Amino acid sequence: MSFFLQELVNGVTTGALYALIALGFSMVYGVLKLLNFAHGDLYMVGGYIGFFIIRWFGGAAKLFIPVPLLVTIMFVAAAVVVGGLGVAMERFAYRPLRNAPRIAPLITAIGISFFLENAALLLFGAQYRVYNTPDFISYSSGIQIGSVSIDSVQIMVLVMGLFIMIGLQQLINRTKLGKQMRAVAADREAAEMFGINVNFTIAAVFFLGSALAGVAGVMAGLLFNTVYNTIGFLAGLKAFTAAVVGGIGSIPGAMLGGLMIGIAESFITGYISSIYVDLIVFGILIVVMLVRPTGLLGRAQLQKV
Amino acid sequence: MTAPSQPASPPQEGQQPLLALDKLSLGFGGLRALADLDLQVRDREIVSMIGPNGAGKSTVFNVITGIYRPTAGDVRFAGGSIVGRPPHIIARHGIARTFQSLRLFMNMSVLENVLAATYGSTRASPVESVLRLPRHRREERQNRVLAHDILAFFGQRLAGYRWDQPAYSLSYANRRRLEIARALATKPKLLLLDEPAAGMNPTETHEITELIGRLRDELDLTILVIEHDMHVVAGCSDRVLALDHGVKIAEGGFDTVASHPAVVEAYLGRDPEALAAEPGGPGGSPTQGGTKDR
Amino acid sequence: MSQLATDEPAPVAPAGPQVGADEWVARQAQRREYLPSWLGGTERLVEKVGWWPRLGLAAAAGLVLPLLHVGQFQLQVGIDSLVLALLALGLNVTVGWAGLLDLGYVAFFGFGAYGFALVSSDQLSAQGVHWPAYFSIPVVVVATGLLGLLVGLPSRRLSGDYLAIITLFFGEAFYEITNTVASSKLGGEDGIVGIDPIRGFGVQLLSTEQYYYLMVIFVVGAMIVLRLLEFSRTGRSWRAIRDDPLAASAMTISVDKVKLMAFAFGAMVAGLAGTEFAAQQVSIAPTDFTTQYLIMIYACLILGGAGSIGGAVAGALVLNVVLDGILRNPxxxxxxxxxxxxxxxxxxxxxxxxxxxxxxxxxxxxxxxxxxxxxxxxxxxxxxxxxxxxxxxxxxxxxxxxxxxxxxxxxxxxxxxxxxxxxxxxxxxxxxxxxxxxxxxxxxxxxxxxGTPTNASITRYIIIAVVLIVMMIARPQGLLGTRRVEVPT
Structure with a gap:
């Protein structure tokens, strides 16, 4: 039982990460109907940013600033830089293709993903970059309930994930920007006619979505300790699965899907074997797509003729 | 095909119609797009559907051609029910259509657009095509003759035109004509035309009206037309059906329907004489812009 | 075309091109299709020669090349380029014609290679299975086609982006299966070694030169078959579903079946490339069939022009010769x-x-x-x-x-x-x-x-990525493709 609960906790934490990446996927898909294959690689860039910030402030063992400040800087820097990267990506690669055949931006997205992966390899090297999280945040500093332990990094990830998701939900439902995003998602041309700055809104969506991926990258670094140039590929695929399982375009759906994939993955690793994780997640995706292509919380779109 | 000289009169009991819609209903979530729609179309009849934008006219086409599945009711074609059949099977049974929003194969040539629609009536497998076996050669020959005949139907407009040019290089009116040509290549018995005269000038509109008549007379087709231009409706229909909010509000001859109080009311309560006389039709200029109409 | 001259247009249309008329639109489109300046001139000159004579010339050039005193290295670059060309040709069927974004394509290549390797080596049992090539190649190619059907099945319900992801996962699954899941049977990371050369009827292909000729024959053969297919019932239906699947289904085309056929044909061409690759390489490993290679194939097709047979081949030859042949020498x-x-x-x-x-x-x-x-x-x-x-x-x-x-x-x-x-x-x-x-x-x-050759492979990948990004923006039809128009629906 305690093994089960421990796996559950681990699964929920990983799931929160996937959910954060899936949110960005889902938001971009919502406004542009574009699968941003490069989204997973933004997460990778976030991970690297976190690593280099730890290094600039003295390295994990010899930090010369307080840990909370360091973590804050890591998250803010990752969010801003990766968000900016997302905006640049949109401006220079996707915007010219808004009215191009559907397949064109997808191919561009593959190109960007490949570019980011290899640029990271060239600039940051092939070696695994290690955060050494235990050197500044002790694993034993969390809470212990019976035999289940939740360390402080996990707590931080869960709490932050929760706050980000609530905040995002509020942003989209309550603010003017959120309203504009929903309008652009529903009908870009009509939104433009109503005086909404479509380019700005899409850029904002890219900024937010990418920033979330960047934050998730730092979280992953703290949680799993290592960063390398291809972590984005599989994470991106799984986040996409999460978005589809939950219903692509739906924010609560992305959260739910992320949690489900995280938990499923954790249990498969715990009870079966880590070898089969990817294959089983793949199986889940196929089943969901064939049985309920709109996902759990997605709404069926009417085919316009 | 039944006797070509059949007179155009209202449907009678006991005679089997080519197309019969029976209490057809369709809802999208809470929205009711069609409600208990009955319609019978006999062989070689030309029936027009009119109604304001959003009345559910194109939805009827989409249900008949199998793109939407009705929530209730039945569609019978030549005696059998076709509800639930996939669109390509329905098309092979002999129902062809054009699209209001023009859905040509834009990057294929004019000729290829027509040839592509012969898919259902040909059999050559990829292997036969690669080896250029007799069946492939025979079918290609027949298809070409068919395509020439069909394109020739449009007289100066499409015949002799650059058939090797991509469809996107055609003008708007010619795209509409090519849509009809492509539909004809499926060798249909029933032709569904969705606003064939939209975006055309008065001369072209007149041509289309004549063309619809010729399609019936020369190719023995039964035709269902959605049209906003009352000149077309008055000029070609045996019978007119008026829809509003997915409900049939009037049916009968053009004059009866056009002056029917419910129809007048549906078109913003305007005077029926003005309706019939106005060249743009009751829909007025939104005819071309009304692409949101389902 | 000849009727055009005799049939003067209808009375309403005045003679000569005018704004808004078909003629003008068509000419305008044609003008823009050509490359700028003298490149466009060359293009026009090449177009004057028919497709079949052009293929004949290209094939002759390919066959003559080894006689011109080229070394083993150059020949090997030639073989690699031709393998890529064959792969790009297959990808062109699924992506270029049918418009289905297949991101698991490299797995078909891998399947062909592994299939051939298993029946032409000692991998399956101690004494080994050693089928002759005239038997094993058709069997493997057909099997790859069947796998293509299987992978294409989701395409019946999914299109565009979803299909892309499903196939991407499939490619990943292939890698994991060969690398870890079935490592005892398929050799894991080390792959399969000691694969037979192509042999049958008492002949064995051993030298690089022989494989080069074989590849030229394969590529030219595939080009001929695909050209015959392009303007047939099947080819037309592929292009129709790319332009508008819904209209295609209303025009009697069974969209599902046609999609599956596109997948199967693409897979078969990839499988053929795989068999030859395995035979020539002698050993294969999962790392030969990664996403990196997939993106290389895509870059070739996009550079040359998706939808064009000549484009697919030209793109592969240009990209690979530039990256592999020329960039090696500073x-x-x-x-x-x-x-x-x-x-x-x-x-x-x-x-x-x-x-x-x-x-x-x-x-x-x-x-x-x-x-x-x-x-x-x-x-x-x-x-x-x-x-x-x-x-x-x-x-x-x-x-x-x-x-x-x-x-x-x-x-x-x-x-x-x-x-x-x-x-x-x-x-x-x-x-x-x-x-x-x-x-x-x-x-x-x-x-x-x-001066830093250690990073050569990375810079090479980056160049490939840029080819994809820049081509999609600047010239989406590629070098030899025709411009396509898509009406948003």
Whole structure:
């Protein structure tokens, strides 16, 4: 039982990460109907940013600033830089293709993903970059309930994930920007006619979505300790699965899907074997797509003729 | 095909119609797009559907051609029910259509657009095509003759035109004509035309009206037309059906329907004489812009 | 076409092209399709020759090539390029014609290779299975086609993006199965070794030259088959579902079946390429069939022009010969690099005054930057130029080369790529302005980075990625493809 609960906790934490990446996927898909294959690689860039910030402030063992400040800087820097990267990506690669055949931006997205992966390899090297999280945040500093332990990094990830998701939900439902995003998602041309700055809104969506991926990258670094140039590929695929399982375009759906994939993955690793994780997640995706292509919380779109 | 000289009169009991819609209903979530729609179309009849934008006219086409599945009711074609059949099977049974929003194969040539629609009536497998076996050669020959005949139907407009040019290089009116040509290549018995005269000038509109008549007379087709231009409706229909909010509000001859109080009311309560006389039709200029109409 | 001359258009249309008329639109479209300046002229000249004579000429050129005193290395580059060409041809069926984004395509290649390897080596049992090639190749190709059908099944319900992801997962699954899940049967990371050469009827293909000829025959054969298919019932239905699946289904085309056929045909071509690859390589491993290679195939197809048979082959030959054949030799590479820049400037920049202005300002900009850098620290400019000969003497003094070149070179390279992508977007004065630092950065990157061969494969991948991004923006129809129009629905 305690093994089960421990796996559950681990699964929920990983799931929160996937959910954060899936949110960005889902938001971009919502406004542009574009699968941003490069989204997973933004997460990778976030991970690297976190690593280099730890290094600039003295390295994990010899930090010369307080840990909370360091973590804050890591998250803010990752969010801003990766968000900016997302905006640049949109401006220079996707915007010219808004009215191009559907397949064109997808191919561009593959190109960007490949570019980011290899640029990271060239600039940051092939070696695994290690955060050494235990050197500044002790694993034993969390809470212990019976035999289940939740360390402080996990707590931080869960709490932050929760706050980000609530905040995002509020942003989209309550603010003017959120309203504009929903309008652009529903009908870009009509939104433009109503005086909404479509380019700005899409850029904002890219900024937010990418920033979330960047934050998730730092979280992953703290949680799993290592960063390398291809972590984005599989994470991106799984986040996409999460978005589809939950219903692509739906924010609560992305959260739910992320949690489900995280938990499923954790249990498969715990009870079966880590070898089969990817294959089983793949199986889940196929089943969901064939049985309920709109996902759990997605709404069926009417085919316009 | 039944006797070509059949007179155009209202449907009678006991005679089997080519197309019969029976209490057809369709809802999208809470929205009711069609409600208990009955319609019978006999062989070689030309029936027009009119109604304001959003009345559910194109939805009827989409249900008949199998793109939407009705929530209730039945569609019978030549005696059998076709509800639930996939669109390509329905098309092979002999129902062809054009699209209001023009859905040509834009990057294929004019000729290829027509040839592509012969898919259902040909059999050559990829292997036969690669080896250029007799069946492939025979079918290609027949298809070409068919395509020439069909394109020739449009007289100066499409015949002799650059058939090797991509469809996107055609003008708007010619795209509409090519849509009809492509539909004809499926060798249909029933032709569904969705606003064939939209975006055309008065001369072209007149041509289309004549063309619809010729399609019936020369190719023995039964035709269902959605049209906003009352000149077309008055000029070609045996019978007119008026829809509003997915409900049939009037049916009968053009004059009866056009002056029917419910129809007048549906078109913003305007005077029926003005309706019939106005060249743009009751829909007025939104005819071309009304692409949101389902 | 001949009727056009005799049938004067209807009375309403006045003679001659006019705005809004079909004629004008068509001519306008044709004008834009050609490459700029003299390249377009060459294109028109080539178009005058028919498709079949052109194929004949290309095939003859391919067959004559080994007689021209080429070494083993060049022949191997030729074989690799032809394998890529064959793969691009198959991908063209699914992506270029049917418009189905298949991101698991490389797995079909792998399946073909593994299939051939299993029945032509000692992998399955101690005494091994050794089928003759005339039996094993058709069996493997057909099996790959069946796998294509299986993978294509989701395409019945999914399209576009979803299909892309499903197939991407499939490609990943293939890698995991060969690498870890079924490692005991398939050799895991080490793959399968000791694969038989292609043999049958008492003949064995052993030399590189023989494989080169075999590949030429395969590629030309595939081109012929696909050309015959393109303008048949099947080919038309593929292109119809790419343009508008819904309209296609209303026009009696069974969209599901046609999609599956596209998948199967693409897979079969990839499987064929796989068998030859396995036989020639003698050993294969999961790393031969990664996403990297998939993206390479895509880059070939996009560069050449999706939807065009000749484009697929030309794209593969150009990209692979440039990346593998020429870029290996620094001197050639230098000439190619600067040559391309100069040609691009000559073609694109008019009038001459502007060209002179850009060239002049680049050098002035360079001297200024060099002076500033030298003033800050001597080590920033104390490195040596990588180019030799007259290029070096032309660049000395205004191109910065730091003492420790690797780091700045890498950053310069990535920055250069970003600037190139940006350059493809801006127009007019901004573009001219942006050109100056871009050209300078290009020279800087070249001179600092060229001496670090360890990163050659990475820079190569980055170039592939950029080919994809820039082509989609600047010339989505590729070098030889025809421009496509899509009406958003």
């Amino acid at each position: 001197t050639y590479t230098g000439y190619l690099f600067y040559g391309l820049i100069v040609i691009a400037l000559l073609v694109k920049l008019r009038p001459w005054r502007r060209l002179a202005l850009v060239a002049g300002s680049t050098i002035v900009f360079g001297y200024a930057l060099h002076a500033i850098a030298a003033a800050i620290s001597h080590s920033w400019v104390s490195g040596s130029l990588q180019s030799g000969g007259w290029i070096a003497s032309a660049l000395r003094g205004w191109v910065i080369v730091p003492a420790s070149a690797t780091g700045p070179g890498d950053w310069g390279f990535v920055l250069l790529i970003c600037m190139l992508i940006a350059l493809a977007q801006v127009h007019g004065r901004t573009r001219t302005l942006l050109l100056v630092p871009t050209i300078y950065l290009a020279a800087f990157t070249w001179e600092t980075l060229l």
